[in-house]
Amino acid sequence: MTDRQLHLNVNMLSAGFYGSAWRASAGDPAAFTDINHYVKLAKIAERxxxxxxxxxxxxxxxxxxxxxxxxxxxxxxxxTAIAAATEFIGLIATASTTYNEPYNIxxxxxSVDxxxxxxxxxxVVTTADAVAARxxxxxxxxxxTTRYERAAEFTEVVTGLWDSWExxxxxxxxxxxxxxxTSRLHALNHVGRFFSVxxxxxxxxxxxxxxxxxxxGGSDDGRALAARYAEAIFSVANSIDEGKAFADDIRRRAAAYGRPGSAIVTLPGLATVIGSTEEEARRRDxxxxxxxxxxYSLVRVAGILNVDPHSLDLDEPLPDTIQMPIDGSQTFFRALVEVARRDRLTVRQLLRRLGGGTGHRVIVGTPEQIADDIEAWFRAGAADGFNLMPDLLPEGLELFVDHVVPLLRQRGIFRSAYAGTTLRSHLGLERPANRHTIKERLAG
Amino acid sequence: MTDRQLHLNVNMLSAGFYGSAWRASAGDPAAFTDINHYVKLAKIAERxxxxxxxxxxxxxxxxxxxxxxxxxxxxxxxxTAIAAATEFIGLIATASTTYNEPYNIxxxxxSVDxxxxxxxxxxVVTTADAVAARxxxxxxxxxxTTRYERAAEFTEVVTGLWDSWExxxxxxxxxxxxxxxTSRLHALNHVGRFFSVxxxxxxxxxxxxxxxxxxxGGSDDGRALAARYAEAIFSVANSIDEGKAFADDIRRRAAAYGRPGSAIVTLPGLATVIGSTEEEARRRDxxxxxxxxxxYSLVRVAGILNVDPHSLDLDEPLPDTIQMPIDGSQTFFRALVEVARRDRLTVRQLLRRLGGGTGHRVIVGTPEQIADDIEAWFRAGAADGFNLMPDLLPEGLELFVDHVVPLLRQRGIFRSAYAGTTLRSHLGLERPANRHTIKERLAG
Known part of the structure; x- marks a missing residue:
């Protein structure tokens, strides 16, 4: 066992990462609204x-x-339903800083905690899509820019409220x-540009x-927010070099806030398609x-690139007219354009390489190949772990837990049992001291 | 068995309705943040x-x-934690229309449903308190007035969104x-004074x-909102006449919206202190x-009456200068002033009569006395049931379930088993048809 340990999350995207997951023989079209589906996934992940x-x-x-x-x-x-049915596994949910109030979040x-x-x-997300705005x-x-300015103030208010009880x-x-x-209970009295709380x-x-x-978020504003507040980062990286560069950049930025590198866990997205042979995995894919x-994918990728789907030809490269955006969902946009140009891919090849146009890396192979890939990224410092996106759920997750996890354990990079009961314990993060308690200690 | 059946909810106020509940020998000071406390209460209520x-x-x-x-x-x-641990019991939570967005609510x-x-x-509440506003x-x-105008539009948007999928x-x-x-999926396209959704x-x-x-809410604006949208009403009533007058008023107002009386269940608040003899109940109280x-209670009642606590004397009647408000939390204010003047009570007597100044009716007695009271209100049409507030939780709820519920069942006014699995089934409310489905049927 090395001291540094791998971290694994599973991204519970209804019937699976593939848009077609619900159509597969094992897929359940109604899984996306079935609470028992999510509880089942969490139990497998906890196993x-x-x-x-x-x-x-x-x-x-x-x-x-x-x-x-x-x-x-x-x-x-x-x-919350998962919490009631499990004992150890961490519970991470997304909530928008643009369409909520900080006190409520x-x-x-x-409360879930x-x-x-x-x-x-x-x-913490700022929610780029116009459909939500409406x-x-x-x-x-x-x-x-407004979204990220609001997100920073929002997060400041939320963390301040979390410290209001010593x-x-x-x-x-x-x-x-x-x-x-009541001397251990603190009003926040925040008055800012977006909020008074x-x-x-x-x-x-x-x-x-x-x-x-x-x-x-991987944009410049997203990285700035992450460097200041994030303790775990769900990033996008399509090569070891890219993963290392991202991790280094975030830790350098975090240092400016006095935060040590160990205070941040980087978890690039990784979609998996597992077969007992490479041939079987390819057939599954x-x-x-x-x-x-x-x-379907064409409309999806056109949406990310903010172009008319009719301007894209599946069997041609991306048009040269596509420019990096100065606003919008930069992370996925950048990933798509960079990979397409680097590897001279047609739109069809690009879609397939990057998870149907999501920008996330897809690996198709045997448990050994997937374990090798994960270990290589982990040892190179390109990732502290992964936010896994199995092709089908629960099937792809079961395959990972039953066939990849044992290999990672054998290699000494992944736990065989939980050492604690909190998410911080799993991620190797310290329990944060309350800011008022610290202030008093310093004054005393 | 009569056809008409009584309805009972339990109001889970942390350690109990009495402010002192956590100090009682059976009380747990930390119950208010313990999810297992609430799950335990729900299981008792389901029993x-x-x-x-x-x-x-x-x-x-x-x-x-x-x-x-x-x-x-x-x-x-x-x-949600309770849903995971129970099978039948309904789950009602309060959420503010003033401090939320309708899409989120x-x-x-x-999702809970x-x-x-x-x-x-x-x-649906509009949240009167200034502490929340800040x-x-x-x-x-x-x-x-603004709160209630917003609440009406908010509720209109929420019910519209609930019908967006046939x-x-x-x-x-x-x-x-x-x-x-997608022909069964409907955009709302609401554009109003407070919201565009x-x-x-x-x-x-x-x-x-x-x-x-x-x-x-029992104010005029609250009644107007209830008449239009509410299917169950948690009301305040301190006499059978008052309960009947409220129910009649709501049903008359609802008729103006074309809603039948059977579409609304009235549930006045009722705090209970149970003893095996009246003497024992009084000692417990x-x-x-x-x-x-x-x-403590003095500050509380002064808050509701919007006066300086120092202007109140525990052993004198309410000052004549206290006038009915034109704004604010009218329901409780009105209940307090009306009962105080009707029964010529000192402030101390008033506090004790009305649940420490909350305005809710308190009954102190044996299971038979409580069952008699409930039956009398129910048969007089002053209540379709009650929102019960046991003195201590879980103890007061256990006493009610074990000693009062059997009497209500014997008298044929309360179920011995659930007939269905939804809250609507328990309350005798019809499953609402989707507005778009109705429109199509009418057109077809």
Missing amino acids: GTFDAVFLADSPALVDRPEFRPFYTLEPTIIL ARRFA LASGGRAGWN NFGFDNAVAH DDALVGDKATGRFMD RGPLNVPRSPQGHPVIVQA DYLWSLIPAD | GTFDAVFLADSPALVDRPEFRPFYTLEPTIIL ARRFA LASGGRAGWN NFGFDNAVAH DDALVGDKATGRFMD RGPLNVPRSPQGHPVIVQA DYLWSLIPAD
Whole structure:
């Protein structure tokens, strides 16, 4: 065993990462709204001693509902049902800083954290899509820069509220009738550009202090936010060099805030298609691709590149006119354009290489090949672990847990049992001290 | 058995209705943040075949934290944990229309509804307290009229979103790849004074259609909102005449919207202190009162009456200068002033009569006395049931379930087993048809 240990999350994308997952023989079209589906996935992941389950989200009916189910049940509701049925696994959900109020988000995630004994994580996103904006009074997506400025202030307010009760605030002395030590309870009195929030929160700290802060944006603004607040990062990287460069950049930026490199765990996305032979894995991949309608991925990638789908030809390279954006969903845009140009791919090849146009890396192979790949990235410092996106759920996750996890354990890079009960414990993150307690200690 | 059946909810106010509940020998000071406490209460209520558990809420640390725990864990998180541990009992949570966005509330409650197999209810409140306002960018409480205008539009948007998927929208045809019938999916395109919401929602309808709408405000604006939307009403009534007058008024107002009287269930609040003899019940009540600090209730009642606590004398009647408000929390204010003047009570007597100044009726007695009272109100048409507030939790609820429920069953007015699995089934409410399906039927 090395000291440094790998971290694994599973991204629970309804019936699986492939758009066609629900059409596969093992797929359940109604899985996306079935709470038992998510509970089942979490139990499998817990059997594989994963760090956490992860739920992406947008408050909208996104993608193309005539073909594919996407974000549906509100993620903290799913996580709470999972918390009731599991003991160890971490619970990370996405919530938007653009379409929520910080008091509500601080309280909701603190509640999941307490209800799960300290297993919650909040994935901070700014929600780029225009479809969501139109559910919240905007005609179009809120501008990128504004979203990130709001996100930074939002996160500052949330973390401030999470510290509004010191750990020993609750007294509960029946004899004297003293319920709380109000000197351990702190108003926030935040007044900023976007928010005025007095506080204190009405929820105490949890066994892990407060929920782990996760971040997923790779734009310059996204990295700046991550460097300041994120404790785990769900990133996009398509080569070891890219993964290393990202990790180095984030840790260099974090150092400017006085944060040590060990305070941040990087977890690139990784889609997996597993077969007992490489040939079998390729056949599985072909099968899943054959179930995706010809125009579905094209519309999807055109959406990310912000071009008319008709301007793309499946058997030609990306048009030269496509320029890197100055605003918008830069992470996935950049990944697509860089890989397409580097490897001189047609649009069809690009779609298939990058998860149907999502920008995430796809690996098709045997358990050994996947374990080799994971180990290589981990040892090179290109990743502290992965946010896994199995092709089909639960099947692809079961294959990973039963056939890849044992190899990672044999190689001494992944746990065989949980050492603690909180998400911070799994991720090797320290329990954060309360800011007011620190201040008092320094003054004392 | 009569046809008409009684309905019972339990209001899960942390350690109990009495401010001193956590100080009682059976009380747990930390119960308010313990998810297992709420799950335990729900299991007891389900054993008693209650219609639902109920959670009041405000997004703030209200009341006096140095003495009493109040609203804490976010209610839909608590309900989801309960859903995972129970099979039948309804799950009603409060959420504010003033400090949320309708898309988020529609989605969250629809998610709880699906996760519980159709057991959710949303208690619509406008959140009068200034403490909450200050967590959301306001210096003081939003004006009463504005809150209710927003609440009406908010509820209209939420119910519209709940109808955005017709029941048969999900097709999931693996052979053709057709996931949804998009002709059964409807954008809302709401543009109003407070909200612009395009929709559709990203959550389908549940086994009960959509969550039950509950309402709790008794002001004129509150009654108008209830008459239009509410399917269950948590009201305040301190006499059978008052209960009847309220029920009659609501049903008369509802008729103006074309809603039949049977579409609304009235549930006045009722705090209970149970003893095996009347003497024992009175001793229990005295004991709980003895644990409440002298000034606590005074500050509380002064807050409701919007006067300086120093202007009140415990052993004098309410000052004549106290006038009915034209704005604010009218329900409780009115209840307090009316009872005080009618029965010529001192402030101390008033506090004790009306649940420590909350305005809710308190009954102290034997199981027979309580069953008699409940039956009398029910048969007189002053209540379709009650929102029960046991003195201590879980103890007071256990006493009710074990000693009062059997009497109500013997008298043929309360179920011995659940007839269905949804909250609508328990409350005798019809499953609402989808508005688009109705429109099509009418056109066809």
